[in-house]
Amino acid sequence: DIQMTQSPSSVSASVGDRVTITCRASQDIRTWLVWYQQKPGKAPKVLISAASSLQGGVPSRFSGSGSGTDFSLTISSLQPEDFATYYCQQADRYPLTFGGGTKVEIK
Amino acid sequence: QVQLVQSGAEVKKPGTSVKVSCKTSGYTFTGHYLHWLRQAPGQGLEWMGWINSDSGATKYAQKFQGRVTMTRDTSITTAYMELKGLGSDDMALYYCARAQGTSAAGLDPWGQGTLVTVSS
Numbered sequence: 001d002i003q004m005t006q007s008p009s010s011v012s013a014s015v016g017d018r019v020t021i022t023c024r025a026s027q028d029i030r031t032w033l034v035w036y037q038q039k040p041g042k043a044p045k046v047l048i049s050a051a052s053s054l055q056g057g058v059p060s061r062f063s064g065s066g067s068g069t070d071f072s073l074t075i076s077s078l079q080p081e082d083f084a085t086y087y088c089q090q091a092d093r094y095p096l097t098f099g100g101g102t103k104v105e106i107k
Numbered sequence: 108q109v110q111l112v113q114s115g116a117e118v119k120k121p122g123t124s125v126k127v128s129c130k131t132s133g134y135t136f137t138g139h140y141l142h143w144l145r146q147a148p149g150q151g152l153e154w155m156g157w158i159n160s161d162s163g164a165t166k167y168a169q170k171f172q173g174r175v176t177m178t179r180d181t182s183i184t185t186a187y188m189e190l191k192g193l194g195s196d197d198m199a200l201y202y203c204a205r206a207q208g209t210s211a212a213g214l215d216p217w218g219q220g221t222l223v224t225v226s227s
Contacts, residue, residue, distance in 0.1 A: 034213035043202055043217035044152065050211040087152060091210035095168040096142075096154040 002026050002090050006099030012107045017078045021102045023071045023088035032092035035064055035073045038101075039084045047086075048073065078104070109133040111203055111218035118224045119193050126189040127221045129203035136184035137161040140206040142214055143177060143188045145199040153199075157206065158186055193225045 003026035013019050023033065031051035036044035046055045048064035051071055061076045075082055083106055088099040114128040129141065143155040156167035158177040165177045171190070179186040186203060201221045204214035 032211045034211070036213070043204075043220055044214075045217070046207070046213040046215040049207070049213045055213075055215070089152070089213070091213070094154075094166060095170075096210070098152040098154070100151050 001095055002029065002093065002097050004088055004090055004097050004099040006086075006088055006102050008102060009100060010103040010105060012105045013078050014107045015078055015080060017107075019075045019078055019082075019104060021073045021086055021088075021104075023066075023073070023099050025069045025071075025090055025092075028068050029090045029092035031067045032090060033064070033066065033071050034089045034091055035062075036087045036089065037082075037084045038087065044087060075104075109205065109216055111205060111216055113201075113203060113218040113221045116222040116224070118226060120227055121194055121225055123193055124189055124191040125193060125223050126187055127201050127203075127223070129186045129188070129218050131184045131186070131205070134205075136179075137181060139208075141177075141179070141186045142204045142206060143175075143201065144204060144214075145201045146220075147196075147199040150199075155188070160186065190223075193223075195225050197223065198225045199223060 005024045033051040035048040037047050038044040047058050052064045063074050085101045085103045087101050110132045112130045117125050119125050137160050140157045142157040145153050155171050158165050160179050174191050176189045202217050204217040
């Protein structure tokens with residue numbers, strides 16, 4: 001199975017801060033990488049697919065980059081509604097696997 | 108709008124089975140695969156498998172092979188996930204999620220989740 005490693009596991013930031021989350025795959029997954037946001041008590045929702053394609057309706061302050069084994073999700077200016085847990089997921093091969101999550105908390 | 112509505116919480120005894128339903132609406136049911144995932148309390152996400160809503164073909168994670176069965180009823184646009192031989196490590200929130208297209212497009216939307224508690 002492809003292992004997905006996210007870092008950091010948590011980050012404390014203020015409104016307006018730039019936040020970057022990284023995700024590393026244990027093998028080459030090309031750009032088959034999806035980012036999700038999950039708020040407490042809610043199901044995950046897709047933010048970015050194919051490593052860098054913003055999902056419709058997702059604010060442009062979110063961006064994704066990377067290919068191969070190293071990926072990142074950046075929030076350019078953190079807003080109050082962005083405090084949540086973020087997961088990466090590889091879609092290159094089955095079983096689909098997820099990173100352990102990054103909790104973005106209020107500083 | 109696209110909606111996935113799951114059945115309610117279940118409490119099961121160890122060794123028994125649970126069957127969770129996922130009622131869909133707002134899109135062509137047979138046009139999208141449905142995936143099942145779970146999330147143990149305070150933990151990350153674990154993929155269990157998918158069902159081709161059109162043909163009924165399935166693919167399961169090796170971990171669940173022999174214990175999970177995914178089915179669907181196209182007449183009522185509903186998918187089901189049955190997990191047998193429940194143990195305490197199966198206590199989790201179980202989700203269905205629609206594949207948007209290719210795998211790289213991700214899973215969206217998700218159902219609200221069904222909490223399965225395993226307790227004697």
